[in-house]
Amino acid sequence: MRVEFLGGVRTVTGSATLLEKGSLKWLVDCGMFQGGKELEKRNWKIQPYQAKDLLFILLTHAHIDHSGLIPKLVKEGFRGKVICTKATRDLCEVMLQDSGRIQETEAEWQNRKGKRAGKGEAVPLYTAKDAEKSLRTFQPVSYGEIVQLAEGVKVRFQDAGHILGSAIIEIWVQEGGEEKKIVFSGDLGNFDQPIVRDPSIVEEGDVLWLESTYGDRLHKSREETVQELLKIVQEAISHRAKVVIPAFAVERTQDIIYTLGQSIRSGTLPPIPVYIDSPLAISATEIFKKNPDCFDRETQKILSGGENPLEIPGILYTRTTEESKAINEDPRPGIIVSASGMCDSGRIRHHLKHHLWREESHIVIIGYQAEGTLGRRIVDGAKTVRLFGEEIAVKAHIHTLGGFSAHADQKGLLDWVSHLRNPRLEVFINHGEEKISMGLSQLVSERFHFKTSVPQWREKRVLFSEVEKGMPEEEVKEEFPPEEPLPVLLNRLDRTYKRLRGKLKREKKKGEDADRPRWWRQLGEVHQKLEELEKEME
Ligand SMILES: [Zn+2]
Ligand SMILES: [Zn+2]
Numbered sequence: 001m002r003v004e005f006l007g008g009v010r011t012v013t014g015s016a017t018l019l020e021k022g023s024l025k026w027l028v029d030c031g032m033f034q035g036g037k038e039l040e041k042r043n044w045k046i047q048p049y050q051a052k053d054l055l056f057i058l059l060t061h062a063h064i065d066h067s068g069l070i071p072k073l074v075k076e077g078f079r080g081k082v083i084c085t086k087a088t089r090d091l092c093e094v095m096l097q098d099s100g101r102i103q104e105t106e107a108e109w110q111n112r113k114g115k116r117a118g119k120g121e122a123v124p125l126y127t128a129k130d131a132e133k134s135l136r137t138f139q140p141v142s143y144g145e146i147v148q149l150a151e152g153v154k155v156r157f158q159d160a161g162h163i164l165g166s167a168i169i170e171i172w173v174q175e176g177g178e179e180k181k182i183v184f185s186g187d188l189g190n191f192d193q194p195i196v197r198d199p200s201i202v203e204e205g206d207v208l209w210l211e212s213t214y215g216d217r218l219h220k221s222r223e224e225t226v227q228e229l230l231k232i233v234q235e236a237i238s239h240r241a242k243v244v245i246p247a248f249a250v251e252r253t254q255d256i257i258y259t260l261g262q263s264i265r266s267g268t269l270p271p272i273p274v275y276i277d278s279p280l281a282i283s284a285t286e287i288f289k290k291n292p293d294c295f296d297r298e299t300q301k302i303l304s305g306g307e308n309p310l311e312i313p314g315i316l317y318t319r320t321t322e323e324s325k326a327i328n329e330d331p332r333p334g335i336i337v338s339a340s341g342m343c344d345s346g347r348i349r350h351h352l353k354h355h356l357w358r359e360e361s362h363i364v365i366i367g368y369q370a371e372g373t374l375g376r377r378i379v380d381g382a383k384t385v386r387l388f389g390e391e392i393a394v395k396a397h398i399h400t401l402g403g404f405s406a407h408a409d410q411k412g413l414l415d416w417v418s419h420l421r422n423p424r425l426e427v428f429i430n431h432g433e434e435k436i437s438m439g440l441s442q443l444v445s446e447r448f449h450f451k452t453s454v455p456q457w458r459e460k461r462v463l464f465s466e467v468e469k470g471m472p473e474e475e476v477k478e479e480f481p482p483e484e485p486l487p488v489l490l491n492r493l494d495r496t497y498k499r500l501r502g503k504l505k506r507e508k509k510k511g512e513d514a515d516r517p518r519w520w521r522q523l524g525e526v527h528q529k530l531e532e533l534e535k536e537m538e
Pocket of ligand 2: 012015063065066187431
C-alpha cells in the first residue's frame with residue numbers, strides 16, 4: 001500500500017490523502033485549502049494522479065475543507081463514486097453549489113481588477129453548475145454498514161459526532177494474503193455537543209490518521225460556555241446593542257439556534273430577535289430537520305415531545321440581500337448569526353464592517369479560525385482590519401468561546417485514541433497547525449507508545465510492507481505480476497477473456513445487481529487500457 005499526503009497536513013484545511021493498492025487508486029477526502037493566497041494556490045496544483053484513474057473518493061463529511069475540490073475533480077474526468085453518508089450528500093448539495101458560486105464571484109472580481117491591470121482572464125476553480133453535476137457521483141452508505149468497494153477493499157462509516165453525517169472511516173485492505181485495517185478519524189466531535197451523537201469508539205486498527213485541530217488545548221465545559229454566551233447577550237440587551245456571531249453554516253449555526261432556543265423557551269433569556277443571516281445556513285438547517293435519524297438521544301427526546309429544537313420563538317431567517325441590509329436598521333438589540341465562519345467571505349463581512357468599530361457591539365467567535373483568515377486576525381487582537389477596501393477600527397468587545405467547538409479538545413482526542421488496542425499501531429497526525437500536530441504527536445507517542453509522525457505535504461509513504469522489513473523505499477517494487485514468456489502470457493490472456501465473455505453473457509440475462517455498475521466501469525477501464533496499448537504499438 002502506498003499513500004501520499006495531499007492536504008490537511010501541517011495545516012487544517014485541504015484534507016486529502018491518496019491511497020494506492022497495486023493499480024487501485026482512491027482518495028480519502030478531497031478538500032479545499034483555505035486561508036491565504038499561498039495556501040490556496042495548492043487548489044490549482046497538478047495532482048499526482050489523473051482524476052479519471054481514481055476508483056472512488058471516501059468522504060468523511062461535508063465541510064468544504066474536506067469536500068471542496070470534488071466538483072473540480074469531476075470536471076477533470078473523475079468517473080468513480082463519492083462514498084459518504086446520506087446527510088453528508090444532502091449537505092454537500094447546498095454547500096458545494098454555494099462554494100461554486102463563491103468561486104465564480106471571486107473570478108469575476110479578479111477579472112474586473114485584472115482587466116484594469118492588463119492581466120489575463122481568471123477562471124473559477126469550478127462553477128455552481130459543475131458542483132451540481134458532481135452530485136451525481138455521490139453514493140450514500142449507512143453508518144455501520146460494511147461495503148466492499150473493490151477486490152480486497154472494504155469500508156465502514158461510523159459516526160464521528162462532528163457535524164450532521166460526519167464519519168470516521170475504517171478501511172480493510174487485503175494485501176499479500178493479509179488483511180490490514182486503516183482508520184481515518186475524520187474531524188472528531190466534541191463530547192456532549194448538542195444535536196449530533198458522541199463520536200463512535202474504534203478499538204482495532206493498524207494505521208490511524210488522527211486529526212489535531214485542538215490538540216493543544218482544553219475546551220471549557222458546555223455549561224460554562226452557555227453561561228458566558230448568555231451573559232454577553234444580557235449585556236448587549238442592557239446597552240441596546242447587537243451580538244454578531246460568525247458561524248459555520250453547518251452545525252455551529254444549528255448549535256447556536258438550539259442553545260438560544262432552549263434559553264428563550266426556559267425563560268433564562270428574554271425573547272430577542274435572532275437573525276440567521278446566511279442563505280446557506282438556512283438551507284443547512286432545513287437539511288438538519290430532514291435528517292433527524294442522525295440526532296442524539298436528547299434532541300430526539302425534544303422532538304418526540306412535540307417541540308422542534310431548531311426553532312426559536314421570534315427567529316428571523318433572512319435570505320435576500322434587502323432583508324439582510326434591513327437588519328442593521330433595526331434599532332432593537334439582537335443577535336446576528338452569519339457565515340462564513342472564518343469571516344473570509346459571505347454576509348458576515350458586512351456585519352463586521354457595521355459593528356467592529358462600535359464599542360457597544362459584541363463579536364462572539366465560536367468556531368475554529370484558520371491562520372491567514374480575517375477571523376484569526378480579529379481573535380489575535382488586530383487593532384484595525386480591512387473590509388471592502390476600507391480600514392475599520394476594532395473597538396467592539398471580542399469574545400472567544402471554545403466550548404461551542406465541533407472538534408474534540410486535547411483530552412477528547414486522547415480519550416478517543418486510548419480505545420485503540422494494537423500496540424503496533426502507526427499514527428499519522430493531521431488536520432492541525434504544524435506546532436499543534438507536532439505536540440499531539442509527541443503526547444500520543446509518550447502516552448500510548450504508538451509510532452507517531454506528522455507527515456509533510458506531498459510526502460509519500462509505504463504502509464505495512466517492505467520498508468518495515470528494512471528495504472529502502474526506492475526499491476519497493478510495484479505489484480506487477482511476475483514476468484512470463486510471451487506465448488504463455490498470450491495463452492492465459494485468451495483463456496481469461498473466453499471465461500469472462502461466458503460470464504458476461506450470463507450476467508446480461510440476469511436482472512439488476514449492485515455490483516454491475518462497478519464491473520461495467522472496470523470493463524471500460526480495461527478496454528481503454530487495451531486501446532492505449534494498441535495505439536502505443538502502432
Ligand atoms: Zn469539519
Ligand atoms: Zn476539517
